[in-house]
Amino acid sequence: MADADKRIDGKAFAESLRAQVGDAAAAFEKLAGRKAGLAVVLVGEDPASQVYVRSKGKQTLASGMESFEHKLPADTSEAELLAMVARLNADPAVDGILVQLPLPDHIDEQKVIAAISPDKDVDGFHVTNAGRLAVGQPGFVPCTPLGCLMLLKDRLGSLSGLDAVVIGRSNIVGKPMAQLLLAESCTVTVAHSRTKDLADVVRRADIVVAAVGRPEMVKGGWIKPGATVIDVGINRVPGAEEGKTRLVGDVDYADALPVAGAITPVPGGVGPMTIAVLLRNTLVAAHRNAGIALDQTAL
Numbered sequence: 001m002a003d004a005d006k007r008i009d010g011k012a013f014a015e016s017l018r019a020q021v022g023d024a025a026a027a028f029e030k031l032a033g034r035k036a037g038l039a040v041v042l043v044g045e046d047p048a049s050q051v052y053v054r055s056k057g058k059q060t061l062a063s064g065m066e067s068f069e070h071k072l073p074a075d076t077s078e079a080e081l082l083a084m085v086a087r088l089n090a091d092p093a094v095d096g097i098l099v100q101l102p103l104p105d106h107i108d109e110q111k112v113i114a115a116i117s118p119d120k121d122v123d124g125f126h127v128t129n130a131g132r133l134a135v136g137q138p139g140f141v142p143c144t145p146l147g148c149l150m151l152l153k154d155r156l157g158s159l160s161g162l163d164a165v166v167i168g169r170s171n172i173v174g175k176p177m178a179q180l181l182l183a184e185s186c187t188v189t190v191a192h193s194r195t196k197d198l199a200d201v202v203r204r205a206d207i208v209v210a211a212v213g214r215p216e217m218v219k220g221g222w223i224k225p226g227a228t229v230i231d232v233g234i235n236r237v238p239g240a241e242e243g244k245t246r247l248v249g250d251v252d253y254a255d256a257l258p259v260a261g262a263i264t265p266v267p268g269g270v271g272p273m274t275i276a277v278l279l280r281n282t283l284v285a286a287h288r289n290a291g292i293a294l295d296q297t298a299l
């Protein structure tokens, strides 16, 4: 296969998902007599978080949903943030709540996530939604791993019986990704910083999902020929020109491309899926909150 055909275009896939969400959001508005609504809370001034939150607001509006943005100063107390989450839980115009991570060090992330109503937890981070995913009940699934699964199924069709290795065991990506692949009847290995002979473990896999946050760690020699490689890493490293930076993934793309059967680039692979799936989850939340059935095959 030509190298260009191996590239999994997450940007294009995300665009088409957003268009489908837009159609479904318009249909929801007609049925419910109101728009679906997403509240995003940002605490502090982390530059990357500011970009993501701005993007979420713009894409929410472009999909025909209401966007409620709450920007709080970095010295906001945990109690103040919890009070804001409580207000959003009680607000009938708000279907989905997202608190942008990371939070400043003085705030306990787990406490804040636990305070979000599981029915509005469109990030899928609440322990109730993590439990639902683990036992196969309907709930909200974290956006990045669900986006990865969509890209995998689009490229491979059935994943049943395939060997999958997830590198990274975070609550936000690695663990839910492993659960999703298991639910698709893959044989799943979760590798992490203490895994022995990581390259050998990865070399057995038909599917590799890299989510470790270490720039270009996975080399071409680690990849089984023909394997599908999903790169979740977004690492900013020094660029060729002094003072400039560039984005790279956890996979050495140029090294892995000749070996892989298919691979996501960084940027333009998994990243754009995160916000598109967030919009999709918000629309699902709106239907559930309004008691309106949604044909989920459309999304």
Ligand SMILES: Nc1nc2c(c(=O)[nH]1)N[C@@H](CN(C=O)c1ccc(C(=O)N[C@@H](CCC(=O)O)C(=O)O)cc1)CN2
Pocket: 052, 098, 099, 100, 101, 102, 123, 143, 144, 234, 247, 266, 267, 268, 269, 270, 271, 272, 273, 274, 275
């Ligand atoms: N509450 C949450 N916080 C965070 C999440 C999350 O899902 N929920 N994920 C990340 C950040 N994130 C969204 O919030 C996010 C990351 C990356 C992208 C993206 O489109 N990346 C582009 C490159 C962008 C760039 O140039 O910097 C790409 O990979 O092509 C979107 C959203 C942490 N926090």
